[in-house]
Amino acid sequence: xxxxxxxxxxxxxxxxxxxxxxxxxxxxxxxxxxxxxxxxxxxxxxxxxxxxxxxxxxxxxxxxxxxxxxxxxxxxxxxxxxxxxxxxxxxxxxxxxxxxxxxxxxxxxxxxxxxxxxxxxxxxxxxxxxxxxxxxxxxxxxxxxxxxxxxxxxxxxxxxxxxxxxxxxxxxxxxxxxxxxxxxxxxxxxxxxxxxxxxxxxxxxxxxxxxxxxxxxxxxxxxxxxxxxxxxxxxxxxxxxxxxxxxxxxxxxxxxxxxxxxxxxxxxxxxxxxxxxxxxxxxxxxxxxxxxxxxxx
Numbered sequence: 001x002x003x004x005x006x007x008x009x010x011x012x013x014x015x016x017x018x019x020x021x022x023x024x025x026x027x028x029x030x031x032x033x034x035x036x037x038x039x040x041x042x043x044x045x046x047x048x049x050x051x052x053x054x055x056x057x058x059x060x061x062x063x064x065x066x067x068x069x070x071x072x073x074x075x076x077x078x079x080x081x082x083x084x085x086x087x088x089x090x091x092x093x094x095x096x097x098x099x100x101x102x103x104x105x106x107x108x109x110x111x112x113x114x115x116x117x118x119x120x121x122x123x124x125x126x127x128x129x130x131x132x133x134x135x136x137x138x139x140x141x142x143x144x145x146x147x148x149x150x151x152x153x154x155x156x157x158x159x160x161x162x163x164x165x166x167x168x169x170x171x172x173x174x175x176x177x178x179x180x181x182x183x184x185x186x187x188x189x190x191x192x193x194x195x196x197x198x199x200x201x202x203x204x205x206x207x208x209x210x211x212x213x214x215x216x217x218x219x220x221x222x223x224x225x226x227x228x229x230x231x232x233x234x235x236x237x238x239x240x241x242x243x244x245x246x247x248x249x250x251x252x253x254x255x256x257x258x259x260x261x262x263x264x265x266x267x268x269x270x271x272x273x274x275x276x277x278x279x280x281x282x283x284x285x286x287x288x289x290x291x292x293x294x295x296x297x
Contacts, residue, residue, distance in 0.1 A: 016293045024280065025063040027264030028054050031277060032066060036074035040265075040276035046074060052092040053281040055099055060284045060293070065100070072102040079107055087118055087126055091144040098151050108152040115145050116156070123157075123164035136230070138177050139168060139188035146195055158196045165189050166201050173205030174213075183213060183234035190241035203242060210238050211247070218248045221255060228268050229259055233282040240289045249290045256283045256292075 031038045031054060037046025038054035051074065058065050065071055075093045084090050090111050097103040118125050118141075126141030135141075142161065149156045165175070168189060174181025175189040186206065193200045200206050213235055220227055232255065236246050246252055258270040265275025266283035273279075287293040 016287065020293075021061045021063060023264040024284070025058060025061055025264075027275070028057055028277065028280065029066050030263075036067065036070035036072075038277060040278075048075075048078075048089060048092050050277045051075075052096055053277040055096050057277070057281045057284050059099055060281075060288055068100050068102070072097060072100055076102075076104075076107075079110070084114070087115065087141045087144050087148075090114055091148055094148050094151055103151075111148050111152050112154040115148050116154075118145065122167070123160040136184035136234075137182065137188050139165065139175065139185050139192065143188045143192050143195070146192055150195060158198070161192065162196055162198050165192050169201065169206075173202060173207070173209035175206075181209060183231055183238065186210065187234040187238045187241070190238050194241045200242065206238075207242055207244060210235065210242070210244075214239075214247055218251060221248075221251050226269055226271065227255060229256065229266065229279050229282045229286070230268070232256070233286055236286050236289050246290050249292075252286060252290050253292045256286050259283060 028038070031040050031042055031050065033039055033042070033044050033046045035044055035046050037048065037051040039045070039047045039050050051071065055065055055071065075097055078084055078089075079093065084093055094103060094107070094111050097107065115125065120126065120128050122128060124139070124142040125145035128138075142164065146156075146161055168175045168177060168185060170176060170179050170181045172181050174183075174186045176182040176185040186209065190200055190206065217227065217232065217235060232252060236252060239246055255270065256266070259266045259268070259273075259279065260283070261267055261275045263275060265277070266280045267273035267275045268279050284293065
């Protein structure tokens, strides 16, 4: 069945069934290497982030990863060798091991201690300045740190984190440093509030910001301009964090499915780019959130 045939049925609750899940899962598992991890380029060594995206994608699909013990060992070996690195390294380790049901108590304790050492003076986590250009948001590490602490069952000052996030709130209802709102920062801000069980301080204004961004995305899509899958991921995810639904579900599905390549993976855009595990994760997350793919996780 072609993408067009599938998309003609987009009003159904779940339009993408077992054949779709199988095709994408096969693409992901082709990126599974002998060292236990995953890498989209399929050459060793595996990449930690790619392994995280692969495992999360498989769980969204409702598919068990092949060789889960090897995946766990891939991370546990890094723990034993002290090679976890910073917040991101700890985050992907805790997330994957927890997903696999193989998160030992010593790793929980280690993660808690290491993350608390990385809380900055403003109440967030990670660097306050000189953030790498490839980092999508200054709130990314704070979200990852808070999720780690929640996952390992640590006690921490939730209000201090929430206050740090609210300091990034701008007049337009979005979030971002120096008064410039971005979809990525708005996504992480709303994700942190959701994680902490705290209402966004200006829900109405933030929703207005997102609806305006949604309308711009729709106009761009209808105008045939190039859109990138990560922008739709931030947008749909932010709405979901606020308990809201995407207003252009049909267009979102069409865009995502047009980003799929013949090998089953997803690329960054419809007309350019090669598929990788990160964009595949974004695609599956969007499809799940708009109801085109049954949510298993």
